[in-house]
Amino acid sequence: MRAAAPGRPLSGSLRVPGDKSISHRALMFGALAVGTTAIEGLLEGEDVLRTAAAMRALGAEVEQLAPGRWRVAGRGIGGLLEPADVLDMGNSGTAARLLCGLLAGHPIFSVMTGDASLRRRPMRRVIDPLSATGARFAAREGGRLPLAIEGAADPLPLDYRLPVASAQVKSAVLLAGLCAPGTTRVVEPEPTRDHTENMLRHFGATVRVEDTPEGRVIELEGQPELVAAPIMVPGDPSSAAFPVAAALLVPGSALTVEGIGLNPLRTGLLATLREMGADLTVRNERVEGGEPTGDLLVRHGPLRAVEVPPGRVPSMIDEYPILAVLAAFAQGTTRMRGLAELRVKESDRLAATAALLAAAGARAEILGDDLLVHGNGAPPPGGGLVATHMDHRIAMSALVLGLASAAPMRIDDGAFIDTSFPGFAALMNRVAGAEALTAG
Structure with missing residues (x-):
């Protein structure tokens, strides 16, 4: 060009x-909610369409009604199904890392890959904390895709301090915490984009956020019933x-x-x-x-x-x-x-x-x-x-x-x-x- x-x-x-970050999360939370979520203004770029395809593969009903208008019929927390094929996330690091958290909390087996660029990007930053939930991961050297994930049958809540500020890692840990009993706690050294916290509240989860001397602390009460709610994507x-x-x-x-x-x-x-x-x-x-x-x-x-x-x-x-x-x-x-x-x-x-x-x-x-x-x-x-x-x-x-x-x-x-x-x-x-x- x-x-x-x-x-x-x-x-x-x-x-x-x-917004790409909000669009990814709208599809994922819609898939985890009970009921049908109406989404307006969804980004229809390739990255987000990969997330839509992944949610369909995991058992949610995902349908485009018109340009930017979508509906997602969810399966509830813990209700995702084992995909029949490899989940291809294209070029989206956000989708891949968040999906790792979502899959870690479900007792299903899955394999994730991406394009040549995504296969070079590090996933160890989410694999390491998520392994403590009881999920198991098998990856290429350096924690790179393709990645096999065996979700935890009885996921454990995490108490994790981010080594570097990363909204993707924070969100992956919180997504895994949805399926775990008790409180999942994340401490971030610097505040990062909080779309995950905002959307959790929007769907009915209990999330507490506090600025402390050790950093910004986010606490999520596990195993909530997320209820479908309309979303307007800015x-x-x-x-x-x-x-x-x-x-x-x-x-x-x-x-x-x-x-x-x-x-x-x-x-x-x-x-x-x-x-x-x-x-x-x-x-x-x-x-x-x-x-x-x-x-x-x-x-x-x-x-x-x-x-x-x-x-x-x-x-x-x-x-x-x-x-x-x-x-x-x-x-x-x-x-x-x-x-x-x-x-x-x-x-x-x-x-x-x-x-x-x-x-x-x-x-x-x-x-x-x-x-x-x-x-x-x-x-x-x-x-x-x-x-x-x-x-x-x-x-x-x-x-x-x-x-x-x-x-x-x-x-x-x-x-x-x-x-x-x-x-x-x-x-x-x-x-x-x-x-x-x-x-x-």
Whole structure:
């Protein structure tokens, strides 16, 4: 794919696809609930469709009624059935890790795999704590997929302190705890996205959260009866980051992104952009399905360099590639600290982000786990070809850069953008009023 400057400002309003994290959880909790859960705004990207297929394979009735509208008839806690075939999670690390927790608490045998990228990603971080429930796992070297799981007949509740902040590991432990008697307790060193806790409450589970000197403590009372409840999925803030960035970079732009999630544990990018001087206005704030939501008005303007602290990583883990693109246009040197977790995403995102900027003629360097981007307040030269490594966020970041760089940018493959943002190119071309993103 190729991205070039549209020759006019971005304008109008748009709605990004549903939040991927919430969409995965809506399908899983719907499968565990008693009754039928109605879901509106479900992301229909490849990752979430893999989760839908897995829930069907485990015995839940999962049906699409219309674009974004789904129904899930659940089987209740402990009621999932043994799948007849391998569960293929495609490229989704979130789905794979959460599913490990769900399967660990059910006395069934299953095998999980994924695409080439997912099979390289570490699963040991969930296998180790979940083994203490009584579940058994057999994996490739390093805890990598394919993974065989024999769930516990009588799962034990866990008391687990996360070695690093990870919403995926926290959620896997809580999902396993649903099937265990007693209280499952998780301590996280830094608060991570709390969609699992919000949705557990939405379906009727008892969840207690407390900030303590040892960290944020989450306690779940096991073996609840989850009751089907309707869910409205807000727009994904990680997906909204791309049109937001494009509006900040393309001169004269004014763009409204409607109905995006504003969960305070997901808005690290917005906080960082405000520090950089970005013109952002939130309107029509509301709560939908337990999640804060609103409309975001974005206007083009100059940006200045900032230092992003490591404590902000959990609230914007997926947004660092596009933040690095914005930093390349800013005045001064932006330093993003503590990015070790980026090395084990869909690609080594730290290296891939630095390579993306280099392909555009921007200056960046990796120092330990920090990324430094040197900007001079002007667009980078552009004109390069970016190797995306099958990473949808690297691909979209490179294309956004191409909308404002001096020369167009190209990526080697954009097919997998649909894993998180179906229709990305068409949407961006609509607000650009031109064929700015094209094949070739």
